[in-house]
Amino acid sequence: MTARTKIYFASDIHLGALGYTSSREREARIVNWLDSIKHDAAELFLVGDVFDFWFEYKTVVPRGYIRFLGKLAELVDSGVKLYLFKGNHDMWMFDYFVKELNATIISNELIIERQGKRLFIHHGDGLGPGDGKYKLLKKVFRSRLCQWLFERLHPNLGVGVANYWSGHSRLANAAPQEQKLFENEWLVTFAREALQTQHYDYMVFGHRHVPMVMQLNERSQYVNLGEWINSNSYAVMANGIVELRYFERNGNATANEVQD
Numbered sequence: 001m002t003a004r005t006k007i008y009f010a011s012d013i014h015l016g017a018l019g020y021t022s023s024r025e026r027e028a029r030i031v032n033w034l035d036s037i038k039h040d041a042a043e044l045f046l047v048g049d050v051f052d053f054w055f056e057y058k059t060v061v062p063r064g065y066i067r068f069l070g071k072l073a074e075l076v077d078s079g080v081k082l083y084l085f086k087g088n089h090d091m092w093m094f095d096y097f098v099k100e101l102n103a104t105i106i107s108n109e110l111i112i113e114r115q116g117k118r119l120f121i122h123h124g125d126g127l128g129p130g131d132g133k134y135k136l137l138k139k140v141f142r143s144r145l146c147q148w149l150f151e152r153l154h155p156n157l158g159v160g161v162a163n164y165w166s167g168h169s170r171l172a173n174a175a176p177q178e179q180k181l182f183e184n185e186w187l188v189t190f191a192r193e194a195l196q197t198q199h200y201d202y203m204v205f206g207h208r209h210v211p212m213v214m215q216l217n218e219r220s221q222y223v224n225l226g227e228w229i230n231s232n233s234y235a236v237m238a239n240g241i242v243e244l245r246y247f248e249r250n251g252n253a254t255a256n257e258v259q260d
Ligand SMILES: [Mn+2]
Pocket: 012, 048, 049, 087, 088, 089, 123, 125, 206, 207, 208
């Protein structure tokens, strides 16, 4: 069996979005992908917006996603370390995945050293200049009071409203596809600014739904993980190098077919 040496990154799966059929199909893809990495993954970073909406009550969690959660459990139980980042769609993860999946929940950025490289990892929402309205909203949504109040609503109402809200947010508006547009983008601006005071070999984000790698300076790269609605993109780190990949498989083919 292959040794567990690789680190995998994915984000913006948006499970639950675009209707049940679409979500189940996306779930099948991500499960196939997880299956394909389960023997060589040492760590798995899911960098936010894994769920289009998530809220966990003290005794109750949202329906669905059982194959996905089961596959995550399988990976974790076989020795893969799991990190779940809060995205702007699923910021309400508390201790359920900590207990069930032994996951580490990351609220903001995570700075780590792996394979001799320094990585900055963040979902990507609320960073950089501007967007004051969202930054305020994020503060409110993340406050204990807001969570406490939401928890008091009956889930049929609370989750219903949240799903409606979620369906009308960013996902509906396609992300900018042009690289040129992206060059001047706020997330890249944020990354370049962060590099003024700290060195990171890789700055890894999700959120923008545009899979791309960009050189920030001679030593630093910007990596956007893309999304799983159209691109099925992810990143893998091996021997100190982070690369963007695209998962090709939809069907029931064997795991070994994945290009590596
Ligand atoms: Mn997002």
